[in-house]
Amino acid sequence: MSTLVIVRHGQSEGNERNEFTGWKNAPLTNKGRKESREAGERIAAIGISFDAAFCSGLVRSIDTCRAILRETQADRLELSQTEALNERDYGELTGMNKDEARDRWGSDLVQEWRRSYRTRPPGGESISDTSARVLPFLLCEVIPLLLRGRMILLVAHGNSLRVVRQAIDRLTTEQMLSIETPTAVPTIYRIGTDLTLIDKCVLTGDDR
Ligand SMILES: O=C(O)[C@H](O)COP(=O)(O)O
Numbered sequence: 792m793s794t795l796v797i798v799r800h801g802q803s804e805g806n807e808r809n810e811f812t813g814w815k816n817a818p819l820t821n822k823g824r825k826e827s828r829e830a831g832e833r834i835a836a837i838g839i840s841f842d843a844a845f846c847s848g849l850v851r852s853i854d855t856c857r858a859i860l861r862e863t864q865a866d867r868l869e870l871s872q873t874e875a876l877n878e879r880d881y882g883e884l885t886g887m888n889k890d891e892a893r894d895r896w897g898s899d900l901v902q903e904w905r906r907s908y909r910t911r912p913p914g915g916e917s918i919s920d921t922s923a924r925v926l927p928f929l930l931c932e933v934i935p936l937l938l939r940g941r942m943i944l945l946v947a948h949g950n951s952l953r954v955v956r957q958a959i960d961r962l963t964t965e966q967m968l969s970i971e972t973p974t975a976v977p978t979i980y981r982i983g984t985d986l987t988l989i990d991k992c993v994l995t996g997d998d999r
Contacts, residue, residue: 797977799973800975803820804817805851813915816851818850830862844945845870846871878950925951937984937986953972
């Protein structure tokens, strides 16, 4: 049996300002750093010790991953950073306040850009584009470790994790588009070496 722990990064300055963050390299806020540490504490409390750790190339993901590895006594583990796990690129919306975007283009069009599968925001990626880079990464880098019974940490972003969760939870596209992953709340998947999902639990803190 293998273990895959997926975590969305802790709160970033972009999240705090309700901005489209995408590929903007927004750092964690103090709250984001605290909830990342607490996520690591909860993972450590159930005795998980990681064999591999993956994160995106964005600092909010890297720093969340490092905080979790510190709390689980795995801070010497080499981080595998990959742009394949980066948040979807929001193009011209990057850095724009979401309410301002709704005022400018209308709520319906902004929602279409945020939560449709194939529609791209101006100059950005669709969720389908994001899937086209996340899935090959999962197949080439993560699945081989799951087949060998490893304990894996994967820290990424709200939209790139949609693709990961669709693959692991076998979600339809509609289900995948509807999930919202809170910041720094670990989901623990126990997976058989035949890749069947054995069980899943979400480590929410008492106050979340
Ligand atoms: O990149 C961002 O702004 C967020 O992480 C995801 O934003 P969304 O939930 O509006 O897609």
